[in-house]
Amino acid sequence: MGRKSLKESRQPEIIKAFYKLAKREGLENASIAKTAALININPSLIIHYFQTREQLVSALIEFILERYLQIFKTPTISEEDPKKRLLTVIDKLFSHKWNILFDDSVAYSCYSMVFRDKKVKAKFKVVLDQLRHNLEAMIKDANEAGEMNVADPARAADMVFVIVDGAYYYLSLESNKDEYRKKLEFYKQQAIQQLNLYAYETIPG
Amino acid sequence: MGRKSLKESRQPEIIKAFYKLAKREGLENASIAKTAALININPSLIIHYFQTREQLVSALIEFILERYLQIFKTPTISEEDPKKRLLTVIDKLFSHKWNILFDDSVAYSCYSMVFRDKKVKAKFKVVLDQLRHNLEAMIKDANEAGEMNVADPARAADMVFVIVDGAYYYLSLESNKDEYRKKLEFYKQQAIQQLNLYAYETIPG
DNA sequence: AAATTAATTGAATGTTCGTTCAATTTATTT
DNA sequence: AAATAAATTGAACGAACATTCAATTAATTT
Structure with missing residues (x-):
């Protein structure tokens, strides 16, 4: 029971936003905070789905x-x-x-x-x-x-x-x-x- | 009069250290502070010779x-x-x-x-x-x-x-x-x- | 030795970063 | 409606960052 996981939709959404930002400003300047702002969510939520920036980059790759x-x-x-x-x-x-x-x-x-x-x-x-x-x-x-x-x-x-x-x-x-x-x-x-x-x-x- | 400029020797020295560091840790992780530490100088000295990190990267290129x-x-x-x-x-x-x-x-x-x-x-x-x-x-x-x-x-x-x-x-x-x-x-x-x-x-x- | 100029340092600044954690909200099940 | 579990938030953290500025040191000239 409990709430259903949104991983399958949220993770790609975050990756795409991260990619969009990286294209615009360079991967080295693409931060978790900026990515969160781009899709109006809290930075902690990105950590919730990817634990670390390193893993987010890994997903981007x-x-x-x-x-x-x-x-x-x-x-x-x-x-x-x-x-x-x-x-x-x-x-x-x-x-x-x-x-x-x-x-x-x-x-x-x-x-x-x-x-x-x-x-x-x-x-x-x-x-x-x-x-x-x-x-x-x-x-x-x-x-x-x-x-x-x-x-x-x-x-x-x-x-x-x-x-x-x-x-x-x-x-x-x-x-x-x-x-x-x-x-x-x-x-x-x-x-x-x-x-x-x-x-x-x-x-x- | 006054002291002679050391630009011609210092700038390449800094660029090479920055390059060495970037090879080891990635360009995005190569900072002015770390570069300075690598050749035992003060971070401000790097700014003295390159004004901004951006210009240092430009010199590296x-x-x-x-x-x-x-x-x-x-x-x-x-x-x-x-x-x-x-x-x-x-x-x-x-x-x-x-x-x-x-x-x-x-x-x-x-x-x-x-x-x-x-x-x-x-x-x-x-x-x-x-x-x-x-x-x-x-x-x-x-x-x-x-x-x-x-x-x-x-x-x-x-x-x-x-x-x-x-x-x-x-x-x-x-x-x-x-x-x-x-x-x-x-x-x-x-x-x-x-x-x-x-x-x-x-x-x- | 006095004047000059660049090299170099060191302390301090404000910003952004990734990440942590507890609290709250929301959806789903029994 | 009570229980449950995930989603989401918001405040807070220390660390590292680039850059500033004033003070000091060192070399060179007159």
């Missing part, structure tokens, strides 16, 4: 990493043709929505913890590997459907993400929208080329 | 960015053959010393400010562009010496750095030393391939 994986959990998957499906994912990786995930002060701040916190490092590793494995599986599907012939799907998938990560690292500094668009398109073509490097068959534009 | 450019300011340049010189730089980019610059919590924390501070963004842009221009110049030299024929040196240089940045973003999560070494070598080969993509002549291993 998981929140961010979950978003990364969502690229494989969208209507894309419903695409019937394996090669089309693959190219749709590549499209998405170099699209505006995916940009937003990378043009993100908070994500880089979280990433910086990788060097001081083994658990954070492990979390990031799991997600980045998952992304690679998912893409690898799609490449294999396209191979088996006879639509492509990538000799080493694992390495190809790896390289695609290396290009994605390296591309946004540089693109986030580009203020000129037109330059941004052009470069993004160039990097996308480079990523697609990775699927051709070992391919006997070329992908029609 | 410049310190870090200067180190990036040093890859082109080493004995490498003395190499007589343009192609050898180019490959030596590629070697360095995927070497242990360059690793250290990237396996660095502080650099990513600084980078995260890019999204909230236009000046920081501009600073990073200048340095990343400089790196690309330097490499582009070396590719052109090798082209003109008739040793290579890279059709688009600017894009090739860009791609090399995209691969470097993307590679370390993933590699920094790899704890297994053997895996790390293997993957680093693979990425290096991919970078070298970028110089061959448009080349009529292949580079002998």
Whole structure:
């Protein structure tokens, strides 16, 4: 008996507010007090749900990493043709929505913890590997459907993400929208080329 | 008359201590008081030389960015053959010393400010562009010496750095030393391939 | 040695921080 | 309506923070 727990709704609400604040002012300036003020609750309530700021940050990291994986959990998957499906994912990786995930002060701040916190490092590793494995599986599907012939799907998938990560690292500094668009398109073509490097068959534009 | 300024020696000393501390505890936990304690001076002295913590961080960013450019300011340049010189730089980019610059919590924390501070963004842009221009110049030299024929040196240089940045973003999560070494070598080969993509002549291993 | 200027210290400031704890409110069950 | 358990508040804590200011020390010049 007694009151029902509100954890499942309150915790995400707090994490989202914390994230919003961190985006605005930087993770290092995102405090419990400010977060509480943002959603009109008492700071103690945040401690009630997360015990320490450290655990709140930990929850934030998981929140961010979950978003990364969502690229494989969208209507894309419903695409019937394996090669089309693959190219749709590549499209998405170099699209505006995916940009937003990378043009993100908070994500880089979280990433910086990788060097001081083994658990954070492990979390990031799991997600980045998952992304690679998912893409690898799609490449294999396209191979088996006879639509492509990538000799080493694992390495190809790896390289695609290396290009994605390296591309946004540089693109986030580009203020000129037109330059941004052009470069993004160039990097996308480079990523697609990775699927051709070992391919006997070329992908029609 | 009066006492001579010690700025030129004191400022770097303070920046280095601040950097050391930031590496150990994270930039967000690196305070003026702790930095002062580290080199046995009074906290006020740091304010004397930098006025605010913000300016100290700004100096730290410049310190870090200067180190990036040093890859082109080493004995490498003395190499007589343009192609050898180019490959030596590629070697360095995927070497242990360059690793250290990237396996660095502080650099990513600084980078995260890019999204909230236009000046920081501009600073990073200048340095990343400089790196690309330097490499582009070396590719052109090798082209003109008739040793290579890279059709688009600017894009090739860009791609090399995209691969470097993307590679370390993933590699920094790899704890297994053997895996790390293997993957680093693979990425290096991919970078070298970028110089061959448009080349009529292949580079002998 | 007197004057000058920067280096350096030390005490003090007000602010914000994360966290604790007891008290109160609110929802749910018996 | 009584019992229960979680939600929520509000006051309070000490710690650490960046920064200030005046006082002192140390080097350099005339």
